[in-house]
Amino acid sequence: SKNSGRNTFNFYNETMEVVALEMHQLIADLQNAVENEEFYLQYQPQFSTLTGELVSLEALVRWQHPTKGFIPPNDFIPLAESSGIIVKLGRWILMEACRMLARLHKEMGAEIRIAVNVSPVQFAADHGFLEAVRDALQETGLDGACLDLEITESAIMQSGQVALETLQSMKALNVNVSMDDFGTGYSSLAALRDMPIDQLKIDKAFIDHILGGGREHSIIKAMLALAKELDIEVVAEGVETNAQLKFLKLLRCDLVQGYLMSKPLSEDNLFEFIRQHAES
Ligand code: C2E
Numbered sequence: 643s644k645n646s647g648r649n650t651f652n653f654y655n656e657t658m659e660v661v662a663l664e665m666h667q668l669i670a671d672l673q674n675a676v677e678n679e680e681f682y683l684q685y686q687p688q689f690s691t692l693t694g695e696l697v698s699l700e701a702l703v704r705w706q707h708p709t710k711g712f713i714p715p716n717d718f719i720p721l722a723e724s725s726g727i728i729v730k731l732g733r734w735i736l737m738e739a740c741r742m743l744a745r746l747h748k749e750m751g752a753e754i755r756i757a758v759n760v761s762p763v764q765f766a767a768d769h770g771f772l773e774a775v776r777d778a779l780q781e782t783g784l785d786g787a788c789l790d791l792e793i794t795e796s797a798i799m800q801s802g803q804v805a806l807e808t809l810q811s812m813k814a815l816n817v818n819v820s821m822d823d824f825g826t827g828y829s830s831l832a833a834l835r836d837m838p839i840d841q842l843k844i845d846k847a848f849i850d851h852i853l854g855g856g857r858e859h860s861i862i863k864a865m866l867a868l869a870k871e872l873d874i875e876v877v878a879e880g881v882e883t884n885a886q887l888k889f890l891k892l893l894r895c896d897l898v899q900g901y902l903m904s905k906p907l908s909e910d911n912l913f914e915f916i917r918q919h920a921e922s
């Protein structure tokens with residue numbers, strides 16, 4: 643009836659209002675969350691398929707909200723991006739990750755790298771970002787070669803000439819540029835040729851299907867061959883099964899990351915993990 647249609651409409655409207663209010667509140671909470679020390683990082687290891695060694699660690703941000711509890715990054719990163727808070731948050735993540743790695747190097751003498759996610763917003767709009775990278779390296783005494791900056795395929799592809807210049811400035815700091823979420827966007831082969839990229843990170847959504855008998859299998863084979871040719875390192879993300887690992891080893895994918903090897907670890911658990919890994 644007319645009436646119920648109207649009620650449905652009102653209900654829908656109110657739901658949207660509630661959602662908008664909640665988002666508004668979350669953004670307000672995000673504003674202070676860096677100062678209130680509600681964020682922390684976890685680290686997920688990436689291993690060489692050739693030697694089994696731990697090569698790099700991906701830093702992944704976590705938010706422990708004082709009343710709402712744990713909020714996953716997929717829920718708050720988009721809000722941090724749309725509100726601009728990602729600039730401050732991104733710099734904190736970078737500094738925190740570099741400090742942790744410096745401690746790790748000092749205590750364990752390990753030659754491990756750190757991979758830090760760079761939001762497309764930081765990449766395209768934060769002109770102080772390069773400065774922040776320079777500062778983080780200087781303050782921690784780390785070599786740029788220890789830092790992998792993960793930038794999504796779509797961010798790199800969308801910003802054209804500007805992206806190229808930013809990437810070149812990053813390269814001047816000796817850091818490694820990694821194209822994140824590879825396989826979810828639309829990179830052309832020409833882009834791989836023209837962009838100063840050190841690493842491709844194949845998205846989990848793609849890895850999920852490599853053994854399904856579909857085209858992913860052939861595409862990944864061709865891609866790995868091309869990457870070898872261009873001297874680009876390849877990381878497979880979201881490796882969950884032994885069959886996937888075996889296949890990736892066979893194709894000489896350089897690095898693997900996923901729950902099969904290790905979930906993201908707290909700093910304490912990471913140090914313990916590395917100690918045990920070194921002993922065995
Ligand atoms: P991403 O950059 O693609 O990160 C990989 C995600 O896959 C992480 O989720 C990681 O925990 C998860 N993962 C790794 N291995 C496996 C696996 O074997 N199985 C499954 N099911 N998942 C696996 P997380 O930590 O929830 O992060 C989600 C997304 O949030 C990230 O996707 C990234 O886009 C964003 N994000 C996380 N931390 C940061 C950060 O510090 N800065 C920025 N800008 N974005 C971040």
Ligand code: CA
Pocket residue numbers: 700759792822823
């Ligand atoms: Ca990433």
Ligand code: CA
Pocket residue numbers: 822823845846879
């Ligand atoms: Ca991904």
Ligand code: CA
Pocket residue numbers: 794822823
């Ligand atoms: Ca990503």
